[in-house]
Amino acid sequence: MLRAFTGSQVRDAERPLLERGMGRDLMARAAHGLYRSLVAELRRTRGGLYGARVTAVVGKGNNGGDALFALAELAGRGVRTTAILASGSAHTEGLAAFLAAGGRVERTLGRADIVVDAVLGTGASGDYRAPFPRPEGIVVACDLPSGVDADSGTASPEVWRADVTVTFGALKSGLLAGRGRALAGRVEVIDIGIGEYLPQPDVYVLEAEDVRGVLPEPRDDWQKYTRGVLGVIAGSDQYPGAAVLTTSAALATGVGMVRHIAPESVRRAVLAAHPEVVASGSPEGRVQAWAVGPGIGDDAGQQSAFDVALDSGLPIVVDASGLNRIPGPPLDGRAVLTPHAGELARVLSRLGLDVERPEVEERPIRWARLAAERLGATVLLKGPATVCAAPDGTVCVQAVSHPYLATAGSGDTLTGIVGALLATTSYARPVHVAAAAAMVHGRAGRIAAEGGPFGAGELSAAVRQAVAAFQGGVPEAPLGAAVDLPFAGR
Ligand SMILES: NC(=O)C1=CN([C@@H]2O[C@H](COP(=O)(O)OP(=O)(O)OC[C@H]3O[C@@H](n4cnc5c(N)ncnc54)[C@H](O)[C@@H]3O)[C@@H](O)[C@H]2O)[C@@H](O)CC1
Numbered sequence: 001m002l003r004a005f006t007g008s009q010v011r012d013a014e015r016p017l018l019e020r021g022m023g024r025d026l027m028a029r030a031a032h033g034l035y036r037s038l039v040a041e042l043r044r045t046r047g048g049l050y051g052a053r054v055t056a057v058v059g060k061g062n063n064g065g066d067a068l069f070a071l072a073e074l075a076g077r078g079v080r081t082t083a084i085l086a087s088g089s090a091h092t093e094g095l096a097a098f099l100a101a102g103g104r105v106e107r108t109l110g111r112a113d114i115v116v117d118a119v120l121g122t123g124a125s126g127d128y129r130a131p132f133p134r135p136e137g138i139v140v141a142c143d144l145p146s147g148v149d150a151d152s153g154t155a156s157p158e159v160w161r162a163d164v165t166v167t168f169g170a171l172k173s174g175l176l177a178g179r180g181r182a183l184a185g186r187v188e189v190i191d192i193g194i195g196e197y198l199p200q201p202d203v204y205v206l207e208a209e210d211v212r213g214v215l216p217e218p219r220d221d222w223q224k225y226t227r228g229v230l231g232v233i234a235g236s237d238q239y240p241g242a243a244v245l246t247t248s249a250a251l252a253t254g255v256g257m258v259r260h261i262a263p264e265s266v267r268r269a270v271l272a273a274h275p276e277v278v279a280s281g282s283p284e285g286r287v288q289a290w291a292v293g294p295g296i297g298d299d300a301g302q303q304s305a306f307d308v309a310l311d312s313g314l315p316i317v318v319d320a321s322g323l324n325r326i327p328g329p330p331l332d333g334r335a336v337l338t339p340h341a342g343e344l345a346r347v348l349s350r351l352g353l354d355v356e357r358p359e360v361e362e363r364p365i366r367w368a369r370l371a372a373e374r375l376g377a378t379v380l381l382k383g384p385a386t387v388c389a390a391p392d393g394t395v396c397v398q399a400v401s402h403p404y405l406a407t408a409g410s411g412d413t414l415t416g417i418v419g420a421l422l423a424t425t426s427y428a429r430p431v432h433v434a435a436a437a438a439m440v441h442g443r444a445g446r447i448a449a450e451g452g453p454f455g456a457g458e459l460s461a462a463v464r465q466a467v468a469a470f471q472g473g474v475p476e477a478p479l480g481a482a483v484d485l486p487f488a489g490r
């Protein structure tokens, strides 16, 4: 599991070392890490350092200092380096090292293979105005894209989109969610030796092996009931397709049985697609978990089935119109709610918090965490990155996804995946179940996208492949020191 921290958590972790006079060492490690990333980027894009030009736009703080020392190292390798002092002054020692190594200070952005954005890092406050429009070529952000808030991921309008962000000490929460995620590009974390001073993380990111730990491992002694039965309350005469999508996804994720509750016409549609489903008009028979809400609209029978499911005290995932029917807090700790930003804004408004969809999109971690704490349930907030928050404040952010997932019915698929995992993994925490489900869904989206755009009806086939890939332990992306945040800003 990767761990991410707020900007102030990282600054607090640096403090004991700064007090011991190690500030220069920390900056040297950060600068050397940035230098190495720039070398790798130059090798990747132009085959080597010979004849390369790198420009840094630097602010007056330590963020600019990091970049000046990094460029001094590059200059020592023969790279032509220029710096633009965005606020007229710069970190004194950094500038001296840069000039001594042959770097030049300019006023305008000329041609460069890479432009380093080092105006502001964790010391940013208030609105930021970039000194120039974003250059066309490769931008590498030093610690954070200047103007991105390290905690929330909110960003001033003019922030440059980075191709790569080289961040120091630890992954920052603001690079995982909100606009910060889209602006950061690929994120590389440089260890500067503050690990032992870091507190409890602000946010976690599940990796492939964590997802494997949540997925049930096939066992010889399984039988369909012990493996896990999922009750699905989905679909109505108005929205029959949602029931097909939810049950398809649950079956593809793997369950002992799906019991489906819906009006007759919907049951017929589900049975035509999946004859193995056990269907009835009202909740009956035992289940280990419930998936409730997709396509139930205002169907009175489905709504009272929902009440039965809620009263059962079993693990439950609630989506779509089901979210309008959740009772006030506290909910059962095993409940998982799966709103998108608009739905979460409505849920929060019912709790007396006046918030609109754009605010939720801007600070997804904050609002998901607040909703989970207030409701006493796990909240899975959907969007380009999926934020899963537990009532105790634990948050997981999963960014493996594909923009083609933004298609009608893709959320119904996710509900089926969450439901299947709730029914079959009694040992995992709901917040980890939710995050693992988001990973399966996101990876399925990527697999499906290999063949071009798709409708949600085609997603379940890819869900099976995603589950198989996680069970086989195939890493999705270079996770660990480098965090791949796919499609960010592209
Ligand atoms: N603290 C440390 O020991 C280390 C810090 N490091 C680097 O230092 C950075 C933090 O350095 P600083 O605390 O000097 O802060 P920054 O370099 O992020 O910027 C602070 C300066 O920018 C100004 N400023 C703030 N918001 C602004 C805005 N919206 N528009 C214009 N100017 C604004 C401030 O007045 C201040 O002078 C980190 O991001 C990281 O890059 C690294 O060198 C590792 C070690």
Ligand SMILES: Nc1ncnc2c1ncn2[C@@H]1O[C@H](COP(=O)(O)OP(=O)(O)O)[C@@H](O)[C@H]1O
Pocket (backbone or CB within 6 Å): 320, 340, 381, 382, 383, 384, 385, 386, 401, 402, 403, 404, 405, 406, 407, 408, 409, 410, 411, 412, 413, 414, 441
């Ligand atoms: N831009 C995007 N990039 C990647 N995934 C997205 C994006 N937008 C939405 N998603 C994902 O697609 C799904 C959409 O769910 P939802 O909005 O509930 O759709 P529906 O209600 O039509 O089923 C969610 O899992 C969400 O995280």
